Amino acid sequence: MKILIVDDFSTMRRIIKNLLRELGFSNTSEADDGSTALPMLKSGGFDFLITDWNMPNMEGIALLKAVRADPMLKSLPVLMVTAEAKRDQIVEAAQAGVNGYIVKPFTAETLKEKIDKIFERLDAQG
C-alpha cells in the first residue's frame, strides 16, 4: 500500500506520515501541492491519496478533480485532511468525488477511522 501525502506545510506532512506509520502504512511519499502531486500520481504506483485543500499553485480540490478526470487515476481513493470548514466546500468536495473528509485539528483515531471506513466501502464494492 503506497500512500501520497500532499500538504504545503512540511510539519503536517510529518505528522500524517508518523500517524500512518503507527497504523502500519510505512510506504509513503510527500508532495507540497497539487501541481507537484499530480505528475507523481500519474507516474503510477500510488494506492491512496491524502491531500490538504488550501495550498499554493494547485489547491486540493483542483487536484481531486484532476484525479477524477484522469482515466488512469479516477478510482484512486482520496481522503481530504484540511482546515476548510465551510459547508459549501464540503459539499463541493463530496460532489467532486472525495472518499473521506477530515477537518483539522484532527485526532489519530479520526484518521484511522476514516481510512478503515474508506477501505471497508471499497471492499464492499468489490
Add this chain to the structure above:
Amino acid sequence: MDNDEERLSLQLDLARRLVEQLEAGDRAGADESIRQLRLPYERELFEELGKLTRDLHEALNSFRGDSRLIELTRDEIPDAKERLNYVVSMTEQATHRTLNALDESMPIAESLHDRSATLHEQWSRFRNRELSVDEFRELARELDDFLTQSGQETERLKSLMSEILMAQDYQDLTGQIIRRVIRLVHEVEENLVGLIRLSSARMELPKVAKASPDETEASEIRGHGPIVPNTQDAGADVVSGQDDVDALLSSLGF
C-alpha cells in the same frame, strides 16, 4: 501672433503712461496702471489654479470610489489583529500541551530508569551467586512487578509521545492564518502606494488594487484556512467539528 503684438503694444502704452503718471506724481493713476499691467497674469494664474482644484477633486472622488483602503482600515485590519491574537493563543496552547506531556513523561522515564538500574544490580549479584534464597525470592517478585508495570508505563509514554506529535499541528494551522494576514498587509501596502501616487505632483489617477471579479466569484470554493473566532469568519456557514462533517456527508449519501 496678432494677439501677442496687440498685447505687447497695449503693455507698452500702459508702461509709458505709468512712467508719465509717476513723473507727474499721480499716485492713484499709477496704481491703476500697475493693476491693469498685472491683470492678464492674474487671470492665467486663476485659470491654472481652477484646473488644479478640479483635477484634485476628481482624483479624490475616484480614489474614494475605488479604494479598498477605507474597507481595509475599518474591517480588515481589526480582523487581522483578531487573527494574530488567535495565533498567539493557539501557539500558547500547543506549547502547554507539549510541555504537559513532557512533564508527565519525564518522571515515568526516570522511574523506569532507576528501577531497571536497581534490578540490574541485583541481577548481577544473582549471577555472581551472591544472593541468599530469601533475597532471590525478593528479586523474583520485584522483577515480576517491574515487567508488569513497565509494560503499562511504556504504553503510557507512547501515548504521551503521540500527544506531543499531534500538538505540532499548530504550525500548519497558524501558518495558514499568518499567510492570510501577510496577503492583507500586501494589499494595504499597494493601496498606500496608490494614495502616495495620488498626492504626488503628477496627479495621476491612482491605480488601486481591486479584487478581480473571478477571484470573488470563486471565493466560496477557494481555500480560506482555519476559521478564526471573532472575525469575519463568524458569518460563514461552517461546520463545528468532525461530527458535523460526518453528519453533513451522511446527509449527502456518504
